[in-house]
Amino acid sequence: MDTVNASHWSYSSINCFLQCPLRFAFRYVEQAPVERTGVCLPFGRAFHAVLSERALKGPDFKLKDACEDFAVYFQGEIDASENLVYKQDETFDSCLNKGFEMLGVALENFQDDYVVKSVAEPFSVTVPGLKKPLVGEFDLIVTDGGDEAVVDWKTASSRWQNGRADRELQATAYCYAYKKLHGVSPIFRYDVYTKTKQPTVNSIYTIRSDEALSRFETLCVQVERSVDAGVFYPNENVMNCSECPYRNRCQEWKG
Numbered sequence: 295m296d297t298v299n300a301s302h303w304s305y306s307s308i309n310c311f312l313q314c315p316l317r318f319a320f321r322y323v324e325q326a327p328v329e330r331t332g333v334c335l336p337f338g339r340a341f342h343a344v345l346s347e348r349a350l351k352g353p354d355f356k357l358k359d360a361c362e363d364f365a366v367y368f369q370g371e372i373d374a375s376e377n378l379v380y381k382q383d384e385t386f387d388s389c390l391n392k393g394f395e396m397l398g399v400a401l402e403n404f405q406d407d408y409v410v411k412s413v414a415e416p417f418s419v420t421v422p423g424l425k426k427p428l429v430g431e432f433d434l435i436v437t438d439g440g441d442e443a444v445v446d447w448k449t450a451s452s453r454w455q456n457g458r459a460d461r462e463l464q465a466t467a468y469c470y471a472y473k474k475l476h477g478v479s480p481i482f483r484y485d486v487y488t489k490t491k492q493p494t495v496n497s498i499y500t501i502r503s504d505e506a507l508s509r510f511e512t513l514c515v516q517v518e519r520s521v522d523a524g525v526f527y528p529n530e531n532v533m534n535c536s537e538c539p540y541r542n543r544c545q546e547w548k549g
Contacts, residue, residue, distance in 0.1 A: 417432060
């Protein structure tokens with residue numbers, strides 16, 4: 295997750311505007327305090343940090359190490375979260391134990407048949423027509439027989455539906471950035487770790503055409519123009535509103 299910063303654009307900020315312009319205004323323009331933080335956010339950050347360690351240290355990084363580090367990271371993320379909320383039947387301990395189970399699956403299935411080029415590599419690229427650069431961070435970049443792949447780690451409550459990766463804007467944004475930096479379009483891989491009763495990991499591959507990358511440029515410019523014009527309104531639906539950190543503030547909004 296990126297922090298509020300008026301000096302750049304990110305996938306998160308662009309996607310936030312597309313999901314709900316008013317939520318974007320609360321977060322990035324007004325920098326309003328959040329009313330609630332779902333535990334899935336600190337959980338995901340902690341899990342992500344441990345996977346980064348595994349990618350850097352290789353097979354010598356054992357499950358015991360992973361669980362110990364996850365406990366430390368998760369507690370730190372919990373302590374730093376504003377107005378933390380758990381779902382029904384969730385507790386700190388239940389989340390911690392679920393993380394341990396998921397790490398067991400993650401380390402057992404970690405793909406070591408690739409050459410790791412970088413871990414947590416930040417990027418900043420210029421998008422024609424945008425006033426500010428597009429920034430982000432590649433979780434993992436690997437090569438296999440000359441093919442280059444950008445890997446992004448996700449935690450999810452269930453398996454992704456077929457075709458979802460082909461529609462994800464993040465993959466488009468990151469493929470765009472990678473091509474701008476390296477001159478080639480990468481393969482993009484989501485490693486999706488599920489919080490199901492029996493945790494699973496699924497590697498899902500996708501690619502982006504030049505047409506899709508060009509369309510992304512146009513989309514970024516249109517979003518920036520809308521923000522500059524102050525076009526902020528609520529996009530009210532179940533997906534956007536159920537866990538919105540500004541739900542009460544939104545209900546008080548009168549335009």
